Amino acid sequence: MxxxxxxxxxxxxxxxxxxxxxxxxxxxxxxxxxxxxxxxxxxxxxxxxxxxxxxxxxxxxxxPPELEEQLLDEVEEELGEAQVDPETGELREPEPPEIDQERLAQYSDQxxxxxxxxxxxxxxxxxxxxxxxxxxxxxxxxxxMFDEYQDRVGELITGIVQQSDSRYTLVQLRERVEALLPRGEQVHGERYDHGQRVKAIITDVSNQAKGPSIIVSRRSPELIKSLFELEVPEIADGLVEIQNVAREPGYRSKIAVISHASGVDPVGACVGPRGSRVRMVVSELRGEKIDIIPFNEEPARFVAKALSPARVREVLVDDEAKQATVIVPDDQLSLAIGKDGLNARLAARLTGWRVDIRSETEFAEEEAEMGYDDEEVAGRCAAILANGKRCPNASLPGSRYCGLPVHQALTDQEGDHVAAPADGDGDGEVVAEEPVAEDTAVEEARVVEADPVVEEDPVVEEDPVVATVEDAPLDGAPAEAAAEEAPEVGAEEPQAAEGAEER
Missing domain, CATH: 3.30.1480.10 (NusA, N-terminal domain)
Known part of the structure; x- marks a missing residue:
């Protein structure tokens, strides 16, 4: 020395x-x-x-002999009787007592x-x-190294591929620090060649006998969040937040975004000028498709947007079962469901709701067979659905309609909606409960509903709710046409009208 x-x-x-x-x-x-x-x-x-x-x-x-005997007795008492070997399950004799240095130091004066x-x-x-x-x-x-990386679980790291085999890929994070990318955390179809730079998420750090074991993943939904944080300054600054992520690695992902600053479009911020920002994320994910959905607290609107790129006509929500029945045009059914149910599955994960997708034809046939029982309509949306029944969604505070944009658009047409039941074969009871149902035109509309001629009139196909296919506000033309047509039919059948009034 x-x-x-x-x-x-x-x-x-x-x-x-x-x-x-x-x-x-x-x-x-x-x-x-x-x-x-x-x-x-x-x-x-x-x-x-x-x-x-x-x-x-x-x-x-x-x-001294007395002190040695005393210390040995203390050690034997602490060791106790024979113990069970955890590996073999057999009893093993306690090890010979040995006086450690700390115990000896307590009696240094003797x-x-x-x-x-x-x-x-x-x-x-x-x-x-x-x-x-x-x-x-x-x-x-x-x-x-363990202290450094155990607090970085969930963070995005960049490394260089060192080697790859059937079990895992070895990624060098920095000098003498390596991470494992297991086969189960790799994206199907991706190749990891020697010297290739990859980004991944740290999912686990454990202290092993040979040193810390760092596990990284390319399948984690956190990878989507972290990549957008790198590319979108509004997310890094907290102006835009990624509310949730649903991902099918290698195929498609959906993210729900919300803005915390007025004037900031969350979807536009993530897409970037000419799609430059989202294009960088897609490039890092090797071509995985990404749908950016605006988050909405109204379940019906959120579910409808989550099924993008399919166009949705109506969404009926059951708050107790947390299930949403989505009605789409017949030509949009396969797009809404997606290949092997991928689009519907991702929408359900993103929203947290069970999603049941039906075509218009299928939904109308089922409702025609089942029929509707008399049910409470107070507090419900006043819009009439494609099947001629009242929307079951709850109306928004201060409004007669739910949060769906096509139903909210009806607020601007309150003056024209009186003739709407005549257009869609609506139930007379539903119209009578609306505030404007006391107008004389409603009584004439009931006569039109009973007249078989109305079923052949092309006006029946101009139901105002049909505008929801395009997800755009309704114009007043169909309602005006119906209002003009009703008096004409009444004029042709004056006796029928008089008989109805007498009854």
């Missing part, structure tokens, strides 16, 4: 962050273990290393000491010091 050891310890403390005291204590423990293996070694001893010169000496501890340093111990000490220092360096580096 020499002063060079002390200098090496100082360098390690400055460059590696390893405590000098920790190194010296480890060195003393290693020297003591090496001493006990020499022939004629003392039963109880300790090793002291001079922090200034690097010199060391072995000190034999002379215990223990004698003498120098027992072997004359030929220098070579053994030098080899031991080298091994201890190298071991402590490796342990310190592993501990520092």
């Amino acid at each position: 020499s002063k060079e050891i002390i200098e090496a310890v100082g360098v390690l403390e400055r460059e590696k962050g390893i405590s000098a005291d920790r190194l010296m204590e480890a060195l003393e423990d290693a020297l003591l273990s090496a001493y006990k293996k020499t022939p004629g070694a003392a039963k109880y001893a300790r090793v002291e290393v001079d922090r200034q010169t690097g010199d060391f000496r072995v000190i034999e501890l002379l215990l 223990i004698g000491e003498r120098d027992a340093t072997p004359h030929d111990f220098g070579r053994i000490a030098a080899q031991t010091a080298k091994q201890v220092i190298l071991q402590r360096i490796r342990e310190a580096e592993r501990d520092m």
Whole structure:
């Protein structure tokens, strides 16, 4: 041992962050273990290393017989009886009692000491010091790496592919720090070639015997969030937030975004000028399609948007079952469901609602077979659906309609909606409950509803709700045409009208 050891310890403390005291204590423990293996070694001893010169000496501890017996009894009592081996399940005898250095230090005033340093111990000490220092360096580096990455779970990292086999891909994060990309966390169809730069999400960090194990993933939905944070400044600044992500890795993803600043379009911010921002994300995901959906607290509107790119006509929500029945045009059914149900599955994950998709024809046939029982309509949307029944969604506060844009558009046409029941074969009871149902025109409309001529009139096909196919506000033309047509039919059948009034 020499002063060079002390200098090496100082360098390690400055460059590696390893405590000098920790190194010296480890060195003393290693020297003591090496001493006990020499022939004629003392039963109880300790090793002291001079922090200034690097010199060391072995000190034999002379215990009085009474103290030794007392300490051995204490150790045996702590060890207890025979224990079960966890590997074999068999009983095993307790290990022979051994008095540790901490226990001996408590009785230092009763223990004698003498120098027992072997004359030929220098070579053994030098080899031991080298091994201890190298071991402590490796342990310190592993501990520092573990401390650094255990707090980074969920973060995006960039690494370089080192090698790949059937089980995992090895990704180098930085010098002497590597991560594992298991087969189960890889995207189907992606290739990882040597030297290729990849981005991934840290999913797990564990401390193993050989060092920390860092697991990364390319399938995690957090990868979508992190990539958009890199490309969209509004997300990084907190002006736009990604509310939720639903992903089918390698095929399609849907993200719901919301704006926390007035005047900031969340969808436009994520798409970027001419689609530049979303294009960068798609490129990193190797062509995976991404649908950006505006988040809405109104379930019906949110579910309708989540089924993009399909056009939705109506959404009926059941709050108790948290299920949404979506009605789409016949030509949009396959697009709404998606290949192998992918689009519907992603929409359900994104919204958290069970989604049942029906075509207009299928829905109308089912409702015609089942029929409607008399039900409470107070507080419900006043819009009439394609099947001629009243929308079951709850109306918004201060409005007679629910949150669907096509139903809200009816608010601007309150003056024309009186004739709407005559257009769509609506139930007379529903019209009578609306505030404007007391108008005389409503009575004429009831006569028209009973007249079989109306069923052949082309006006029946101009139901105002049909505008929901385009998801655009209704214009007043169909309602006006119906209002003009009703008096004409009444004029042709004056006797029928008079008879109805008498009844």
